[in-house]
Amino acid sequence: MNGTVVAYKFLRSGAVGPFSGFRWPRPAGDRPGEWVEGGGTAGVCDDGIHACEARHLPLWIWEELWAVELDGPLQPGRAKLRARRGRLLHRVDRWSPVSARAFADACAGRAEEHVAAPGGAATAAGMAADGRAAAAAAANSEDPYVTARGAAVCAYIAATTALRVAGHAAYRAERAWQAEWLLSTADGPESGLLGRFQARRRDSV
Numbered sequence: 621m622n623g624t625v626v627a628y629k630f631l632r633s634g635a636v637g638p639f640s641g642f643r644w645p646r647p648a649g650d651r652p653g654e655w656v657e658g659g660g661t662a663g664v665c666d667d668g669i670h671a672c673e674a675r676h677l678p679l680w681i682w683e684e685l686w687a688v689e690l691d692g693p694l695q696p697g698r699a700k701l702r703a704r705r706g707r708l709l710h711r712v713d714r715w716s717p718v719s720a721r722a723f724a725d726a727c728a729g730r731a732e733e734h735v736a737a738p739g740g741a742a743t744a745a746g747m748a749a750d751g752r753a754a755a756a757a758a759a760n761s762e763d764p765y766v767t768a769r770g771a772a773v774c775a776y777i778a779a780t781t782a783l784r785v786a787g788h789a790a791y792r793a794e795r796a797w798q799a800e801w802l803l804s805t806a807d808g809p810e811s812g813l814l815g816r817f818q819a820r821r822r823d824s825v
Contacts, residue, residue, distance in 0.1 A: 625690045626709065627671035627701050630682040633764055635708065638682050644708050652689065653708035669706035672699060678779075678798035681772040683764040685715035715802075720767040721758045726801060727774035728755035730794065731781040744784040751777035 631637060635644040645654040658669040671688045672680055676699040692704030731748040734740060751774045758770025775798050783791035 625694055625701070625703070627688055627690055628674060628677060628712075629671040629686050629688040629706075629708075630677070630680045631684045631686060633683045635684060635686070635711075644686075647708055647710055652710075655691070655705050655707045657705045658703070668695075668702040668704060671701050671703075671706060673701065674803055675796070675799045676700065677802045678775045678795055681720075681768055681775065683768045685712040686710070687712065717762060717764050717767040720764075720771040721755075723798075723801060724755040724758040724767070724770040724774040727771070727778040727798065728752045730778040730797070731774070734778070734781045734785045734790070734794075737785065740785050744781045747777050747781050747784070751781070 631644065635646050636642065637644065642656075644656060647653045656669060669688075669690060671690055677685075679699050687709040688706050689709050690701060690703035690706045695702045728748075728751040731744075731751040735745050735748045754770045754773040754777070758767045758774075761767055761770075778798070779791050779794045782794040
């Protein structure tokens, strides 16, 4: 697929890539950030500019959430997209320590519900307790890293608890629920609800 695509990208505080350490050029006023050129000749995970569809947001949680425009041939990978270049369009301000704490608490509650359901696996009870502890740590912190980490850990625990209790279909349903939560909470100005489950395409073939 060619053309430009609007997708989403979690970054560390200050628009820094969590794995690359690269500081992204940020938008100025209504103007997008400068284009960042990546590779595109190696594997999807090895080079290029990476972002994700809205449905995969729970897998990549960090302190800042941005809408990003990808340009050039687009290659889908497992829970990610890779393109030759990209630029930041705007930060999704409603993803914040406040919403991260709320998401962590909601996911901790989901893990507890999975364990309490008929057939709930006793081996998952410890995981649910760990999720509640992570949510409590996030609730008691104003540090964006701590709250984002709590959100990511609780989302993972809720999904893994669902998997242990009821199998892969329950895991997928839990991740879908998490994506819907993020979509309903962290809205972007161009879509209202973060583009629903798909990256929004522009001039694609």
